[in-house]
Amino acid sequence: MAVQPEGTPCWADAMFGDLEGAKSFYGDVLGWTFGESSSEYGNYTQAYADGKAVAAVVPPMPGQEGPSQWCLYFASPDAAATAAKIRENGGELLMEPMQVGEFGTMCLAREPSGAVFGVWQAGAHEGFEATAVPGAYCWAEVFTREPEKTDAFFPAVFPYTAKQIHDEAIDFRMFNLGDQTVVGRMKMTDDFPPEVPSYINVYFTVDNCDDAVAKATKLGGVLRFGPMDSPFGRFAAISDPQGANFSVIDITTTSGDMPNIKDVP
Template identity: 40%
Template sequence: MGIVPAGTPCWTDLATPDLADARRFYPELFGWTGRVAPEPEAGGYTDFLRHGQAVAGAGPPAIPEQVPIWSIYVAADDADLVAGRVEEAGGQLVVPPFDVFDRGRMAVLSDPAGATLCVWQPLTMPGGEVFGVPGAMSWTELVTPDPEGAKIFYELVFGWQPDEQPTGSAGHTGWRLGSQIVAGMTTPLGDFPPGAPGYWSVYFGVTDVDATAARAAALGGAILVPPRDTAAGRCTALRDPQGALFNAITPP
């Protein structure tokens, strides 16, 4: 069993062509330590730990032309069952369910607007072991040009219900699973390229957003959106040295 209930984001990992530099950049930024998978077939896949607890991972890209990207994983009791709903709901099954050693079973899917995310059925590896604290995944959000299509898709696949403006912020929707808001959704900014696919974004908690942004730039990354106050907290959008996008947030 995982740490979080089925239908809840439970893990995030980075696919990057320069795993060695990711092992440098993120520990220096967030204070993480790394634990490399022992299996040669894992390609050096690394769990990032916060005080000994797993919070994120990083590994080589699945295909050489894959752009560096952080991916979101949603916990499932049965990855095959979830995967079976995807095409009926209007999405695509990008990678059918497969076993990841003895750690778990996963699949990769995309929603009708092209946003990809993963399903994780935990076995020996539950996913993240701590959430919502500095240095750990604190929020995930879908950025999509097709929010109405997303509402249909994610309800059919994960049982999520849209909760309009959960933080009082116009244009934002919360994804509710039972009594809990488990993720968010927003529409793209005005400069979003026409026809570009939607995407899932990850937010890591920090104690000082401004200092984190400055530190990321000093370590070779870039500040895409300077620190700003929002209804959800003070946040910034960043890019790592290889081009992967991520966010840092301090809740209000």
């Protein structure tokens, strides 16, 4: 896949204290195989679905041990310029733009409601080699308790327009690049324990949602929500054995009417 337009989700990785455990879990649940760990880059290890790079896992650097979580990266033609916009619009830089060999330039940030994300300026590594196929990234949503902050921030940093789903049951917004919807925003309800901070929930595609859930729970994962049918696919939210949240979705099994979506002025 070529370099993605600015603001497109283009890569995902996660830090795991038990790297081998993570490889075993995701290998079974998502069918991933893994490349060689790159000792030059902190044992960064790419994950592959059917031979295509779809994500990466990495052990924590000394002093960076903490809860595991998936980090979604957004494409940028200029990571330094994006970092400046993040600062100007109330975000916090957790890692200044840093060149990663010939692969590209990255930074890590926290948006004003607390969700952590990455920015990736592609070099030799352009990002996902496949999306929306079994084992690959499909979709992501910013889960936030303060949607007004998130809604102001992302279109100020990236060239997004916004649409809102009109449904009394949920507060859900979608950010678009042109005609393409690239990321969603969900207001967290009281169903979420108060200690759970805002975060970006990453969806990986699977052949069969129920089978993926059964594998995940058998291996020590925790089912958080679903499986549930939707017009977009049958999906479920899971926490892996090391606490990283993610979702699985079978996009071939759809049900129900598409929601009422309106432009945000």
